[in-house]
Amino acid sequence: MSSPLVIVGAGGVGREIVELVSAINRYHGHAHELRGVVDDSLSPANARRLAAAGVPFLGRIADLPGREAVACNFVVGIANPQVRRTLSGIMIDKGHSPVVLVHPDATLGRSVHLEPGAVICAGARLTANILVGEHVNVHVNATVGHDSRLGAYASLYPQAAVSGDCRIGASATVGASATVLQGLSVGTQAFVGAGAVVVRDVPDRLVVKGVPAR
Ligand SMILES: CC(C)(COP(=O)(O)OP(=O)(O)OC[C@H]1O[C@@H](n2cnc3c(N)ncnc32)[C@H](O)[C@@H]1OP(=O)(O)O)[C@@H](O)C(=O)NCCC(=O)NCCS
CATH class of the missing domain: 2.160.10.10 (Hexapeptide repeat proteins)
Structure with a gap:
């Protein structure tokens, strides 16, 4: 088992990636331990949708412990490329590793x-x-x-x-x-x-x- 996986973004793309991870785990036998989703501006609707999907909300990116506490794998599930670039940079600076x-x-x-x-x-x-x-x-x-x-x-x-x-x-x-x-x-x-x-x-x-x- 590799490091726990964190998805950045609880919007539509982020939650589609939650389903993608679930499909990978069904097919490949629990390849990823999905720790949860971080989001700096979680809407009430997306909070409800995450909860309904049984996925933990981990707070804002700043709340996520850095690598010294626990090294995570991550992907950014946000449609806007500039935002994806910024947030992936922050996650890498915290010592986390992007995965495919x-x-x-x-x-x-x-x-x-x-x-x-x-x-x-x-x-x-x-x-x-x-x-x-x-x-x-x-x-x-x-x-x-x-x-x-x-x-x-x-x-x-x-x-x-x-x-x-x-x-x-x-x-x-x-x-x-x-x-x-x-x-x-x-x-x-x-x-x-x-x-x-x-x-x-x-x-x-x-x-x-x-x-x-x-
Ligand atoms: C092309 C696009 C970026 C334009 O966005 P916008 O600048 O906000 O455009 P507006 O909604 O203000 O529309 C401006 C004009 O372009 C037209 N228009 C908008 N999108 C169009 C498209 N894809 N093809 C043809 N005409 C389009 C509108 O009808 C409007 O025409 P009008 O001035 O004659 O009334 C956007 O409409 C688009 O296609 N985005 C991609 C959406 C997508 O793929 N979504 C999938 C998500 S999973």
Whole structure:
């Protein structure tokens, strides 16, 4: 058994990761001891939802003991890439270690490399020679084609389709059911709207939407 696992974030993404951990434990025989969830701004609704799921709330990140008390593994379950970056930095400074979580119903080719903190959700399909950066979130049913690179803290929302040989920049987001055509780049911190079809490179920090995406 490895170190206890803490999830940062009690919102929708954090609680989806609770379910992902539960699925891993059912499939792989209690691989992770889920200690609980930390959240700096827990809403009453999310408090109720966590309690209903039987998951302990551990307080704010500042309340979590550092490595000297107990070394934890962690992932950050928060959609916003900048927030994910900030909070993972705080957890690492406290001496905790980001881990990779892959749902048992995801498929990854043998040449898919996952950096620490990456979370791959149910139904995701990643094929050949793909680099998934630190703390990337690949949500349910998203697909990534051969030779693509997902920069640190990037997010692929449900059903996003990243074609072969694409570059998704650090902290970029590809919205639900959006498609990035083969060989294209989505810049750092860029945002591709839900359902968009990206037909040319997206510059850094730009929001694009529609078909074709503009
Ligand atoms: C593209 C996006 C970032 C724009 O957000 P925004 O700037 O707050 O946009 P607004 O809601 O103010 O809408 C602005 C205009 O864009 C349109 N629009 C918004 N999202 C759109 C989309 N995905 N595709 C096409 N048009 C869109 C709106 O209809 C509105 O049009 P109007 O000015 O003619 O009325 C956002 O709508 C989006 O798609 N986010 C991704 C959501 C997602 O994938 N969620 C999954 C979570 S699991």
